[in-house]
Amino acid sequence: MTVFRWLCALPVDRGEMFTVFTMRRMLGLHFGSHFLGARSCSSYVSKMRYLMRLKEDDKACQEALHSGTILLYHKLAPLLRKTETGAYELPVFQAPDVSGILDKLGKDKELLNNSVLIGCSDTHVAQFSLDVGAVEQAAAEGLCGGVFVDLRKAFFLLQNSDVPLVTQGQALLRWHQTHGYCSATGRPTHSNQAGSQRVCHSSGIIYYPQMAPVVIVLVSDGKRCLLARQSTFPRGMYSALSGFCDMGETVQETLRREVAEEVGLELDSVLYSRSQHWPLPQSSLMIGCHGTVTSGNTQISLRGSELEDARWFTLHEIQEALKRKIPARDKKEGPSAFWVPPSYAIANQLIQEWAGQQLKL
Numbered sequence: 087m088t089v090f091r092w093l094c095a096l097p098v099d100r101g102e103m104f105t106v107f108t109m110r111r112m113l114g115l116h117f118g119s120h121f122l123g124a125r126s127c128s129s130y131v132s133k134m135r136y137l138m139r140l141k142e143d144d145k146a147c148q149e150a151l152h153s154g155t156i157l158l159y160h161k162l163a164p165l166l167r168k169t170e171t172g173a174y175e176l177p178v179f180q181a182p183d184v185s186g187i188l189d190k191l192g193k194d195k196e197l198l199n200n201s202v203l204i205g206c207s208d209t210h211v212a213q214f215s216l217d218v219g220a221v222e223q224a225a226a227e228g229l230c231g232g233v234f235v236d237l238r239k240a241f242f243l244l245q246n247s248d249v250p251l252v253t254q255g256q257a258l259l260r261w262h263q264t265h266g267y268c269s270a271t272g273r274p275t276h277s278n279q280a281g282s283q284r285v286c287h288s289s290g291i292i293y294y295p296q297m298a299p300v301v302i303v304l305v306s307d308g309k310r311c312l313l314a315r316q317s318t319f320p321r322g323m324y325s326a327l328s329g330f331c332d333m334g335e336t337v338q339e340t341l342r343r344e345v346a347e348e349v350g351l352e353l354d355s356v357l358y359s360r361s362q363h364w365p366l367p368q369s370s371l372m373i374g375c376h377g378t379v380t381s382g383n384t385q386i387s388l389r390g391s392e393l394e395d396a397r398w399f400t401l402h403e404i405q406e407a408l409k410r411k412i413p414a415r416d417k418k419e420g421p422s423a424f425w426v427p428p429s430y431a432i433a434n435q436l437i438q439e440w441a442g443q444q445l446k447l
């Protein structure tokens with residue numbers, strides 16, 4: 087029995103997620119390599135301390151904005167630029183470039199101060215994102231030398247390594263755009279320079295950017311895995327089961343409930359795999375797990391209108407789907423050939439991980 091199978095054998099009700107976390111770290115599996123990364127610890131610590139200072143000190147953050155880099159968005163669509171090779175990249179600007187563009191478009195340069203902090207380079211060059219939705223889109227595209235692309239489409243165009251920063255930037259901008267007023271007093275809220283919080287001066291309430299916890303689980307019966315589609319998914323696309331955590335639930339309880347609600351199956355065991363921030367439609371923290379059902383408990387029953395279809399897929403079908411161009415455009419296979427979410431999506435990573443483990447059995 088492989089390590090994977092052995093871990094999967096932890097029963098849902100007794101094997102607390104925490105136990106699984108700890109075991110995976112002890113065994114040096116995926117979680118460990120994500121967590122430790124390749125960079126030296128001191129450079130990481132100094133970066134994190136620098137970012138902390140920028141969040142706490144408006145003056146330092148404003149100075150960092152003037153020497154930092156900025157990603158641009160228009161009504162939450164990131165700016166992409168096509169390179170000579172036909173690939174897309176994320177152009178970065180500096181404060182004087184953005185001031186110049188705003189000036190040429192007849193807008194107040196003060197708009198630059200709406201930039202929000204999203205990170206910094208190893209050499210402490212701060213990174214910001216700014217929505218220039220107040221200016222005319224085509225004119226801004228002309229001056230910036232790129233196109234503003236819907237984020238869903240950008241997932242298919244960008245390198246995977248560019249995606250986390252662009253999604254983080256968009257999510258933070260969206261949060262500011264939808265939290266301009268205090269829900270207790272109805273008065274305007276005010277952001278700090280970094281954009282890491284908003285405060286209502288009237289009530290003193292401080293608001294922090296939020297993510298909703300969501301579980302995503304790839305269910306397996308040992309030989310096949312279960313994927314489902316909502317009617318709003320692009321044609322032919324199937325994904326792992328997912329669902330928002332209800333107030334008061336543990337991750338395990340949500341996993342068990344969502345699988346029972348959506349496909350009428352009872353999970354036998356679960357294994358934490360990885361997590362991911364997902365910006366659509368609003369920020370979620372996706373908690374990715376593998377789940378198993380016993381071989382006598384595989385009869386799918388859909389409930390309500392949330393899922394249009396759910397099916398068991400063999401390893402061979404999954405391997406074909408992972409190879410398929412997405413969205414599936416192969417003329418021979420037709421537009422509705424089965425495909426899975428893009429490689430950046432956690433659903434894809436769980437599917438790949440499952441396929442890799444099946445091959446080792």
Ligand SMILES: NC(=O)c1ccc[n+]([C@@H]2O[C@H](COP(=O)([O-])OP(=O)(O)OC[C@H]3O[C@@H](n4cnc5c(N)ncnc54)[C@H](O)[C@@H]3O)[C@@H](O)[C@H]2O)c1
Binds near residue numbers: 326362368372427431
């Ligand atoms: N990155 C990925 O690979 C991936 C894959 C699948 C789903 N997702 C994301 O996971 C999220 C949840 O998936 P789902 O649609 O299956 O969830 P779900 O099964 O909980 O169903 C969604 C419904 O739950 C209700 N709901 C309860 N709490 C909610 C909240 N806090 N916000 C919004 N709706 C809430 C709403 O009625 C909504 O229509 C979606 O935002 C989706 O984009 C990401």
Ligand SMILES: [Mg+2]
Binds near residue numbers: 328
């Ligand atoms: Mg769901």
